[in-house]
Amino acid sequence: MESHSTIEIVPLSPEHRQGITNLLMGSFFLQEPLNAMLQFEIPHEPMAWVDHIVDGSIRDQCSFVAIDTTTPYKNIVGVILNGISDRTQKQDEFVIPSEKLNFIFSLIDKVSDGHDLFELYKTDRLFHCDVINIDENQRGHNLSVRLITTSLNKARQLGIKGAFVVCTSLFSRKAFLRQGFEVVNEILYSEHGNGRLTDMGIHDRCTLLGTKL
Template sequence: MEYKMIAPEHSEQVMEHLRRNFFADEPLNKAAGLCQNGSSCPALEAHCAEAIQHRMSVMAVDAKEKDTLKIVGVVLNGILKPGDTAKALSKLDCNDDADFRKIFDLLHRHNLKHNLFEHFDVDCMFDVRILSVDSCYRGQGIANELVKRSVAVAKKNGFRLLKADATGIFSQKIFRSHGFEVFSEQPYSKYTDENGKVILPVEAPHIKLQQLYKAICADDQDEKKQSL
């Protein structure tokens, strides 16, 4: 397996991977019925494309496939600044995809309520947004390596804080194994409308959203720079 930084020219191949392995199966997407396996989702693809433009994302490529770029895993990372989440929330009203709005209304409001910027007094964060591995390649440690390399990218670029909204039990375990800590949680059963109906009936074993963080101290950054 080879690991490479994702460049904008890889966007369509990354999207194709996500259409087949992430868009329909991610716990919140599945609960909302956002899209079918293999189909496109313009709103979600725009969200992914924004992260790719930040040039902080990593892909896993099957090295045995010599004649083509076979992407078998991706982690899409972005740069988050104060005010970005509030702006994204305000733009949701203009999005005509009701299922997309359900998902990101939860994510954005939870992040605004549990504000990492205020707690850690930082002016930007490394935001781990999407972690996906091809279903045929799972169980080989690819997701772990993608997270490990994301932490290295964050350190190399001088970030003090990494953040991830982990929606499923498997990604939550992976992030915690790399030193991420839980900052806040939202049980899906308690995310309800005015009539008490659950808005996103996420299937077990996924029972809650976790907002996780990993702080990087100055010594870690200095050590990383010296080794480059």
């Protein structure tokens, strides 16, 4: 457990599920630039995917939450949902019922296509960050840095040699670049967004970043 001021970083556990869901529905799916542009119907449209990603994060036991210890119910004010990919094991297929989420994942597939990170980092296991989200009232206090640092330390403890993330906004891209990640590939929304993402401002690209651990 890591402590700083009144915010504690602790490993994700099943008891955090509802708090994480509330945070993602009230923050991530409303305010993350790509999600905000697509305008999800909250909560039902992304719910199946949220359940799926939280299940996977609990199973892999390498994700973390930030808890405000001053609140009566120890509110979750930040989360990083991570996973581990193993080249020797077949990944479970998950059918995403939301057209908007399928569109986002098509962009992730495009930016990732042709880049074998297992080969790049000479490993059979890769650590990946799927979601990082901070409550808007806690932004600017280095919570993203603490969550990413704690996650990468966990990956190293597990003997994992490489990590990657796909960032859909400038803010998340900057956060991971500051932690030593490098750009592997990027695509512009104006060229690959099928006309749906023509006014993204500073959040104009989807970026695949990676780092050797």
